[in-house]
Amino acid sequence: MNLKQLSQLLGLSQTTVSRALNGYPEVNAETRQRVLDAVRETGYRPNRAAQRLATGRAGSIGLVMPTADGIESDVHFGEFLAGLGDEAVKHDFHFVINPSHPEDEVATCRRLVASGNVDALFLAYMREQDPRIAMMKSLKTPFVVHGRSMGIATDYPYLDIDNTGAFYDAARLLAQLGHRHVALINGPDYLTFSKRRTKGTVRALAEHGLVLRDECVSNSQMTDEHGFRAMERFLQLEMPPTAVLCSSTVLALGAVRAINQAGLKLGSDISLIAHDDVLPMLKPENFMVPLTTTRSSLRAAGQRIARRLIADILQLETLPQQELWKTDLIVRASTGPAPSGK
């Protein structure tokens, strides 16, 4: 059932039917109702490809999903996607997800846009001087970056959380509690959010005359296993840290296990602060010893980005092009004063 058949059925022109469906004013209310009824009855759905070809709009947001044999799926990606979905469903948008080898992201983005399959692009997993930004700026397709790059002008639309500030706050708290040796279990070192978190940590420690030792830093994918390994390694140091920062509750999961295994008590022998993306599957307040966290909802970020993208495409409202969200520092039982004598 296509528009032609439908219009013949109704004894109307394609034009009128199309207008009736798309809410144009120049069509009689009664006629419109007839059309709407016929649609309901026949189950007619406009062919999106044709619609897209005619309007140039696709009703979809593109994203590139990094994938490769070695690359593990990211819990955080799913949570973010759920946020995007919440908002997209309200406007009948969908996503076009293009898997890509991480090395090939620029080309994949370009291809995705050129294909005409998407109205806007969402960019994430930002790196230093990320080439995707310049590429996207040279096109006219709207885009929003989740996170920020580094070392290039920040004159592009983004939504980021204040990673530097979050870890500055967290590290400062630890320093104030008397901790002299702090460790950091961070995300992959090539991603900018990791770099910023390191920076915030270093800055806060420096203000208290402390340093973040190289052997007290771990960079890895954010899985339970990596958290465990890193913590295990830290605890075997000659001068082990008395406090540790984790870039994710998933990392914290492993870290806490290593701490327990070593027979240490979380919150007294050793303190821990994790960044909490508010993953429903893993709540910091439900750990055996509830975790002190820097909190910022990943799902909310997804919702917001979808909203901005859609507003941009549909010209609905003018939203700020650059947003930097502060994080909350929520103190729970996993932090305490540094053990004396250390």
Added chain:
Amino acid sequence: MNLKQLSQLLGLSQTTVSRALNGYPEVNAETRQRVLDAVRETGYRPNRAAQRLATGRAGSIGLVMPTADGIESDVHFGEFLAGLGDEAVKHDFHFVINPSHPEDEVATCRRLVASGNVDALFLAYMREQDPRIAMMKSLKTPFVVHGRSMGIATDYPYLDIDNTGAFYDAARLLAQLGHRHVALINGPDYLTFSKRRTKGTVRALAEHGLVLRDECVSNSQMTDEHGFRAMERFLQLEMPPTAVLCSSTVLALGAVRAINQAGLKLGSDISLIAHDDVLPMLKPENFMVPLTTTRSSLRAAGQRIARRLIADILQLETLPQQELWKTDLIVRASTGPAPSGK
């Protein structure tokens, strides 16, 4: 840059350029090379919407993502998606993800197909007598179901794991170890995989003259928190179980925490077997006490389904339409003989 412009640039007809690009034989090798060179130089990309309209093929696989305010993002969804991606990227396919309220799935599926935006559909989160199956069978669009429905003929294409068998094996092992009181922390009760797992458990216990008591069963979303709560509840029973089955390592995470908190020793005071979807973020062998599991890779399932779908669309190879994967029962330290005197 479109086909028309490109062909004018080359002094050829659109037909010839199109044929050259799509590998048709009736074009001179030299001409083809000229076209290919021009494409490289101009960065021409065919407009997918137009291509779609002309061919009827879209190069994409559709999936409906359940989303709603109360619904939490599912770790398992992300992992599965990664699997799909692995395979899709090889054939330059992408996904069209349509978020939908769970109540509205049938309509969303139908709309997604009717939109002409996808060549095939992937169905998951199967329920009893799931109406989506009949709906899809009435259309000509290829589809594969991940899981199986219940109470209707199984004459549709699916890939499922042997949930009944997995939990039968696991429960039997527990019974053989002398456990008389077994509990089950399962997924949502309206999903068929949960039902099958319950069935397998009940059957194995029955063969040893045991029953699965109602108060020893929990159905919920598979998050850490629900695992914790369920286990906590079980341990407060007058006659607490000495062994527990978990439908996911995520649930097991919470359950183990509750066990520790109660001062019980996993593997001696209480035994636990979890189903392991091989989530990279949470490996059973890395738990403090490594978990005995029934294992089946979710990512592998995603890869396989993508492969089947693509093969179907492109008519590449004939793959079996119905697959039931056995799971591995891997014994680790979290299972042991039932404590005596109970």
Added chain:
DNA sequence: GGATTTTCCCAAAGCGTTTTGGCATCTAAC
């Protein structure tokens, strides 16, 4: 009552591909 606007609808021209049906030219065959 004629002029002007408003209301409602239509035919036809795109949008950028693929595909159909032909038409030359060149080669091989009798």
Added chain:
DNA sequence: GTTAGATGCCAAAACGCTTTGGGAAAATCC
């Protein structure tokens, strides 16, 4: 030396929608 078949190319017709540029009838105005 004509004929039959390849070979290599093209013009034009889809595909299913939106949008442009009217145009007839009805309503409104002086």
